[in-house]
Amino acid sequence: MKQRVLRFLSRIWIRLLAFNVLLMFLPIAALWSLENTEKYLLDLQESSNVQQGRLLAAALGDRGPLGASEAQRIIRNLQQRVDARLRVVDSDRNVLADSSRFGPKAQVAEAEDESESGSKPEVRDTWLYRLGSGIYRLYSRAFVPPREPSPSELSGDDKIDGKEIREALAGSYGKDRRLSSDRTALILYSAIPIRDGAEVVGVALVSKSTSSVLNRLYALRFQAFKVVLISVGVAIVLSLLVSTTIARPVSRLRNQALAILDRRGRLRGRFKVSRSRDEIGDLSRALHELTRRLEEHIAFIEGFASDVSHEFRNPLASIRSAADLLAEVDDGAERRRFHAMVLGDLSRLERLLSGVREITRIDAEIDAEPTEPVRLDELLRGLVAQFSLRHDGPRYRLDAGDAPVTVRAPPHRVAQVFENLLDNARGFSPAGGEVRCTLEVDGGRAVARVADQGPGIPEEHLHRIFQRFFTYRPEGAENGCHTGLGLAIVKAIVEGAGGEVRARNGRQGGAVFEVELPLAN
Numbered sequence: 001m002k003q004r005v006l007r008f009l010s011r012i013w014i015r016l017l018a019f020n021v022l023l024m025f026l027p028i029a030a031l032w033s034l035e036n037t038e039k040y041l042l043d044l045q046e047s048s049n050v051q052q053g054r055l056l057a058a059a060l061g062d063r064g065p066l067g068a069s070e071a072q073r074i075i076r077n078l079q080q081r082v083d084a085r086l087r088v089v090d091s092d093r094n095v096l097a098d099s100s101r102f103g104p105k106a107q108v109a110e111a112e113d114e115s116e117s118g119s120k121p122e123v124r125d126t127w128l129y130r131l132g133s134g135i136y137r138l139y140s141r142a143f144v145p146p147r148e149p150s151p152s153e154l155s156g157d158d159k160i161d162g163k164e165i166r167e168a169l170a171g172s173y174g175k176d177r178r179l180s181s182d183r184t185a186l187i188l189y190s191a192i193p194i195r196d197g198a199e200v201v202g203v204a205l206v207s208k209s210t211s212s213v214l215n216r217l218y219a220l221r222f223q224a225f226k227v228v229l230i231s232v233g234v235a236i237v238l239s240l241l242v243s244t245t246i247a248r249p250v251s252r253l254r255n256q257a258l259a260i261l262d263r264r265g266r267l268r269g270r271f272k273v274s275r276s277r278d279e280i281g282d283l284s285r286a287l288h289e290l291t292r293r294l295e296e297h298i299a300f301i302e303g304f305a306s307d308v309s310h311e312f313r314n315p316l317a318s319i320r321s322a323a324d325l326l327a328e329v330d331d332g333a334e335r336r337r338f339h340a341m342v343l344g345d346l347s348r349l350e351r352l353l354s355g356v357r358e359i360t361r362i363d364a365e366i367d368a369e370p371t372e373p374v375r376l377d378e379l380l381r382g383l384v385a386q387f388s389l390r391h392d393g394p395r396y397r398l399d400a401g402d403a404p405v406t407v408r409a410p411p412h413r414v415a416q417v418f419e420n421l422l423d424n425a426r427g428f429s430p431a432g433g434e435v436r437c438t439l440e441v442d443g444g445r446a447v448a449r450v451a452d453q454g455p456g457i458p459e460e461h462l463h464r465i466f467q468r469f470f471t472y473r474p475e476g477a478e479n480g481c482h483t484g485l486g487l488a489i490v491k492a493i494v495e496g497a498g499g500e501v502r503a504r505n506g507r508q509g510g511a512v513f514e515v516e517l518p519l520a521n
Helices: 002-009 012-022 025-060 068-079 111-115 127-143 163-169 211-259 279-326 332-365 376-388 411-428 459-464 486-496
Strands: 085-090 095-098 174-179 186-196 199-209 372-375 395-399 406-409 434-442 445-451 500-505 511-518
Touching: 025 068, 025 085, 025 186, 025 199, 025 211, 068 085, 068 095, 163 174, 163 186, 163 199, 211 279, 279 332, 332 486, 372 376, 372 411, 376 395, 376 411, 376 434, 376 445, 406 411, 406 511, 411 434, 411 445, 411 486, 411 511, 459 500, 486 500, 486 511
Parallel strands: 395 434
Antiparallel strands: 085 095, 085 199, 174 186, 186 199, 372 406, 434 445, 445 511, 500 511
């Protein structure tokens, strides 16, 4: 069970969904930060209440005992300039003056009457807001300690009491927050002591509903919650899109990889080519190309094994025939002739085995062999000088210029390439002929050519000249025991070093072999 859960959580679309949901942190953080905004706005409203209360207390202070008529006159004058409910309470908690009793302004300033209208902000009636508030209530019940709300004010119009009144009559600033009568808003109370000298003779009480602040917060919460829901929807859509365009194609590639081999480890097909132009499409096409090249390589290995078997069959058959005849003849000359035939076929088998071992080693190790800078011009000069010492061969000429030409490859392999080409040219050159070598630089590659004056290569054999075990010897060419692997070894080495080799016929006859190798940096 644990393994299944871990495997499920490790899926790409699950991780991308988690990442997309994580991006919603900012709108959710903005939603929760509104609580701090609410506290800040309430603090500002309380500060405003305090300032208004201090003005009222200053206007009534230091005048002896409080009188109702004076308090009502001052409140009537202040009522049109303040936005809260103002009340003056004497030391016996009697209400001497109340701004809610003066004029139409009272309908706005009156805290309790404002909440008793019974109307709620329209945004709170929407199903989306109720959904968000329901989620928040679940969160509050699970993670927020319960708090008992302050009760509504239970005093009448002529006599009033409360914690803030008692604190103010005791000579300090008093404040409290209570729920409105319909429990839809808070009412902030600020009580400022009115002094006559050092004696507290009454209280300036300022109260104001938070409904205006809450209405704005409700709208902000509603907008923030809509952003959260939109973010959730976008995250889900993106995750589904990613699942469709990434996770599923990867799963298909995995299934193809599991089904592409049979129980014996043989290829049963290729990866299907995707038309998608994204990275997964590129991967699909790369895997298709990989399987195609594997099929070609497997076919090449099987063909190579068949060719080796065929090449070995002829000398083995000849050895068997000669061995059978040796047992039947008594003539010494005939026996020596059959013995020489056996030795010749054995020598041919040894050369075949050596060539097969060499080309197999090149195929397997050419990429791993250490490379180093090789002065190709100096290498060709040395090889041409060595071949020129053979008096029974053609003349050799090198046109390489004076500029150094350096390639990067295994030195002994590069020497093997041009030894085979020069030896091949010598075998096809007529008596008194010339083998010409040229070396030049073309762009970032060194181009070396070996040309002879022999009969050239028939057009029907040009595409086969580098095939393994292919040999062609026209009349007049040097005959010997050739394995047909020399030019195949040249091709394997050159391509393993990142170069190319081509064969063509010269304009004035003869064969031309052209080798391109990348220059060393």
